[in-house]
């Protein structure tokens with residue numbers, strides 16, 4: 001080992017889902033939306049002026065902050081925007097999780113949380129989900145340095161009822177509780193109304209899933225003004241120009257098209273319902289999903305083998321080779337046609 005390597009910040013990085021380059025494929029592995037962004041987003045790109053790219057974007061991202069504040073009926077000073085919710089979450093870890101006590105999150109959850117905790121040297125403790133993948137609220141009533149969990153959870157898709165979310169927030173007034181709502185728009189209840197009631201709550205959302213904009217990298221946090229102020233202080237101490245002009249313009253257009261957003265999320269929820277019924281018929285078991293994916297296991301077929309066979313057929317789903325979940329596949333809800341092909345493969349595989 002070279003001398004300088006002693007001073008390297010070593011981390012085991014997060015592994016994102018595969019983005020295969022091949023053309024003909026069914027991609028159900030990274031919870032993207034199968035529908036294109038709103039036509040208004042396309043219009044917004046056409047209206048972009050190339051000359052404006054000479055200049056830095058607005059560091060305060062005011063247009064997008066205003067559009068989000070307007071949509072959710074909060075003050076612009078309660079909104080923080082970042083490069084995808086991953087950026088918003090990373091900034092939030094840095095800003096709010098600075099206790100010597102461990103932060104808490106579920107053992108089965110978004111696999112970026114432990115990576116951020118490691119990279120920022122934040123002590124953490126995981127709390128085991130029940131065997132049917134439920135969060136035990138009592139586990140979050142111990143002394144801690146902060147709490148984070150997704151709702152619905154990932155990769156299980158299971159929703160924690162809002163009363164229980166509130167119970168966790170109320171039991172922890174002295175630390176920040178972050179509710180990661182990346183998948184909330186597919187039928188779960190948002191904790192946003194609780195922001196008025198609890199000054200320790202930060203709600204994080206994204207345009208990547210329900211607004212079909214994973215490629216533009218737009219996420220946000222909503223909390224009380226003081227919290228957002230602290231987040232901005234950290235952001236401006238790191239990189240002031242996080243959001244580029246194209247993302248800002250497209251984000252505003254997406255946020256303002258409520259009708260298209262409601263229409264596409266409704267379609268996904270309908271396809272999810274049909275998918276659940278067909279999976280059940282084939283003998284799969286899964287926690288009830290309120291997200292745009294289903295976390296399914298089959299008592300007779302090994303998940304890893306099935307994952308590989310699907311991949312061979314250019315159908316991509318997500319498989320995690322980790323304790324407790326290595327017999328499950330996370331299947332993103334695609335279009336009806338994509339799911340049809342997915343089931344045609346499964347029926348053939350199982351016969």
Ligand code: PMP
Pocket residue numbers: 083084085086087110150154180182205206207208214217218219
């Ligand atoms: N939170 C959860 C639970 C997720 O699954 C994801 C998607 N990988 C994110 C946050 C981040 O999404 P994005 O950065 O695209 O907003």
